Amino acid sequence: MGRYLIRRAVISIVTLITISMVVYGILAIAPGDPLSGFANNPNVPPELRERIRQTMGLDDPIHVQYLRWAKAYVQGDWLQSYSAKIPVRDYVMSRLPTTLMISGSAFLLSMIVAIPIGVLSAIKQYSLFDQSASTFAFLGFSIPTFFSGLLLILVFSVYLDWLPFVYDSQVTGFWPNVKQSIMPIAVLGLAGAAQLMRFVRASMLETISQDYVRTARAKGLRESPVIVLHAMRNALIPVVTVLALQVPELFGGAIITEQIFRIPGIGRALIDGIYSKDVPVVMAITFGIAVLVVVFNVIADILYAALDPRIRYS
Amino acid sequence: MTHGANLEITSAPAGTSPSASEHGANRVAELALPGLPVRDLRVKEQRSLWGNAWRQFRKHKLAMVGLVLFVFMLLATFVGSPLYPQDIDTIDFMVSDTGVSWAHPFGADSLGRDILARILWGGRISLAVGIVAALVSILLGTAIGAIAGFFGGVTDTLLMRFTDLFISLPQVPLLLVISFLYRDAFYGFFEDRTGTGVTGIFVLIVLVIGVLSWMPTARLVRASFLATKQKEFVEAAESMGATRSSQIFRHILPNVLSPIIVAATLGVGAAIITESALSFLGLGFPSNVPTWGSMLLEAKDRLEIAPHEALFPGMMIFLTVLSINYVGDGLRDALDPRKTS
Numbered sequence: 001m002g003r004y005l006i007r008r009a010v011i012s013i014v015t016l017i018t019i020s021m022v023v024y025g026i027l028a029i030a031p032g033d034p035l036s037g038f039a040n041n042p043n044v045p046p047e048l049r050e051r052i053r054q055t056m057g058l059d060d061p062i063h064v065q066y067l068r069w070a071k072a073y074v075q076g077d078w079l080q081s082y083s084a085k086i087p088v089r090d091y092v093m094s095r096l097p098t099t100l101m102i103s104g105s106a107f108l109l110s111m112i113v114a115i116p117i118g119v120l121s122a123i124k125q126y127s128l129f130d131q132s133a134s135t136f137a138f139l140g141f142s143i144p145t146f147f148s149g150l151l152l153i154l155v156f157s158v159y160l161d162w163l164p165f166v167y168d169s170q171v172t173g174f175w176p177n178v179k180q181s182i183m184p185i186a187v188l189g190l191a192g193a194a195q196l197m198r199f200v201r202a203s204m205l206e207t208i209s210q211d212y213v214r215t216a217r218a219k220g221l222r223e224s225p226v227i228v229l230h231a232m233r234n235a236l237i238p239v240v241t242v243l244a245l246q247v248p249e250l251f252g253g254a255i256i257t258e259q260i261f262r263i264p265g266i267g268r269a270l271i272d273g274i275y276s277k278d279v280p281v282v283m284a285i286t287f288g289i290a291v292l293v294v295v296f297n298v299i300a301d302i303l304y305a306a307l308d309p310r311i312r313y314s
Numbered sequence: 315m316t317h318g319a320n321l322e323i324t325s326a327p328a329g330t331s332p333s334a335s336e337h338g339a340n341r342v343a344e345l346a347l348p349g350l351p352v353r354d355l356r357v358k359e360q361r362s363l364w365g366n367a368w369r370q371f372r373k374h375k376l377a378m379v380g381l382v383l384f385v386f387m388l389l390a391t392f393v394g395s396p397l398y399p400q401d402i403d404t405i406d407f408m409v410s411d412t413g414v415s416w417a418h419p420f421g422a423d424s425l426g427r428d429i430l431a432r433i434l435w436g437g438r439i440s441l442a443v444g445i446v447a448a449l450v451s452i453l454l455g456t457a458i459g460a461i462a463g464f465f466g467g468v469t470d471t472l473l474m475r476f477t478d479l480f481i482s483l484p485q486v487p488l489l490l491v492i493s494f495l496y497r498d499a500f501y502g503f504f505e506d507r508t509g510t511g512v513t514g515i516f517v518l519i520v521l522v523i524g525v526l527s528w529m530p531t532a533r534l535v536r537a538s539f540l541a542t543k544q545k546e547f548v549e550a551a552e553s554m555g556a557t558r559s560s561q562i563f564r565h566i567l568p569n570v571l572s573p574i575i576v577a578a579t580l581g582v583g584a585a586i587i588t589e590s591a592l593s594f595l596g597l598g599f600p601s602n603v604p605t606w607g608s609m610l611l612e613a614k615d616r617l618e619i620a621p622h623e624a625l626f627p628g629m630m631i632f633l634t635v636l637s638i639n640y641v642g643d644g645l646r647d648a649l650d651p652r653k654t655s
Contacts, residue, residue, distance in 0.1 A: 030495035142636035146594045147628035252486030289484035
């Protein structure tokens with residue numbers, strides 16, 4: 001296990017370095033000047049603009065710029081934002097709590113909805129419950145979040161006027177915060193639940209038909225311990241792995257949800273950063289997600305081995 | 315010697331069955347009244363792989379509904395759009411934000427432009443992007459997976475490392491970054507050469523979606539190739555002197571086609587959602603090109619005044635993707651030999 005972990009760590013680091021080069025290259029080669037905002041501003045004299053360019057190192061060759069970014073990144077400094085004029089680290093960290101709250105709650109919601117429904121669907125395969133659950137799952141992952149979000153706004157904000165449709169980060173108090181978070185969490189959580197439910201159902205169906213489940217019934221156990229202790233425990237092992245792999249995807253999904261409800265989170269910061277070609281901001285968020293993808297890949301594999309004694313890495 | 319023995323064993327049951335059915339056919343001929351056509355049972359027994367799949371597919375009611383709906387969408391957008399009399403750019407402030415009417419069946423938008431005309435016109439883009447992007451993704455994935463699985467060794471290791479690297483890429487942010495930052499460059503490049511810059515955006519989006527989504531297909535195809543390569547019929551083909559390309563294309567590929575077809579179908583739906591998401595974020599096609607996603611973007615801040623401007627394009631995306639997903643589901647069942655009755 002130790003040697004396996006070391007090998008995985010080395011591969012992960014090499015992967016991340018390659019990804020950072022690819023992403024930085026794509027950003028830096030792209031046409032467009034991050035300081036074009038200054039160019040149109042008559043209050044900024046050309047000499048000053050030149051000086052800003054030089055202090056930011058925008059005229060250096062790309063590999064010099066990349067190495068400067070990499071060196072700073074390793075030291076925990078994410079450079080200055082071109083447009084927000086504050087350290088990227090502070091900027092991203094100020095946006096992170098909102099995204100974590102929304103995405104984290106959505107993640108929990110998808111588990112709470114998908115696991116019981118998926119298990120029940122599998123136990124009562126082809127029943128009315130199973131068929132309606134499967135239909136809803138099918139509808140759920142065919143509807144894009146940017147449309148389901150607008151539908152929720154239409155129903156709950158426009159027609160019923162129960163919930164606000166613009167997220168306001170200045171709002172204080174528990175209840176107003178819950179009210180403005182319900183719709184984004186529901187959109188993101190139910191989209192995830194639709195996918196997860198099908199997976200739980202398939203995994204459970206496979207487990208139920210195993211010999212040891214039949215043996216458990218044959219030796220006279222009641223139905224509930226057979227399902228919960230024998231089948232579910234084993235059926236959920238691959239589900240845990242999939243959940244670990246879904247964590248980085250939550251941030252990808254958050255980009256669209258934050259755009260619909262105008263939530264000032266990481267996703268909004270990324271979109272704004274792309275619009276203004278703010279390389280340090282885009283780089284920090286994109287690379288941050290890449291780190292999550294790689295780390296959670298390793299976590300998923302380790303969890304799989306930890307939960308399933310048949311799997312041993314060497 | 316062993317070869318001969320094998321041949322005898324395998325040929326024995328194969329030899330008995332035709333004579334049995336011949337016998338059966340003769341009996342039918344004897345029993346049939348003179349003058350009536352004799353139905354040859356043997357011919358009916360012959361079913362092609364695709365015929366079987368189609369029979370199976372037709373049993374899946376929702377898949378058939380999905381297929382009909384998807385074909386309808388294709389016809390409505392590609393054939394219907396040129397035939398539909400209303401223009402996509404005609405501005406008429408008299409009807410701005412009005413709902414469903416005879417003159418404008420899906421209503422009009424904030425500038426009084428006909429929404430149905432824009433939906434049909436933009437649907438061609440959304441559908442074409444979906445289909446072409448899925449093709450790019452499947453071709454890339456199949457090529458890389460087939461090469462890795464067939465040749466094995468160092469080639470396999472290198473290609474799979476390459477695949478792992480692509481899987482670790484932050485796909486959504488990269489998709490947004492590339493399609494926005496390279497949009498003007500592609501637009502200009504194609505405008506100079508073909509006269510229409512929108513073609514450039516089309517090529518860019520199709521390439522970005524394809525290049526960021528081929529990895530699951532490559533893994534799937536590689537695994538199928540590895541398994542199929544071991545089979546006796548491939549060994550037999552090789553020993554009879556089949557070239558590598560003939561082994562790959564004639565012997566292995568047809569046997570691993572089913573999961574590729576299913577993945578391709580589902581890929582079309584996923585690509586349509588991705589393109590619409592890009593346009594919805596304002597990072598896809600420019601605002602003067604109406605796509606379903608960009609129409610949603612325009613409508614999103616005006617839900618209180620004109621909800622129909624969001625409902626119609628949104629329903630189009632939803633119904634198209636839903637129909638494709640049901641077709642994919644039906645294909646998965648139909649192409650699974652274990653389920654063939």
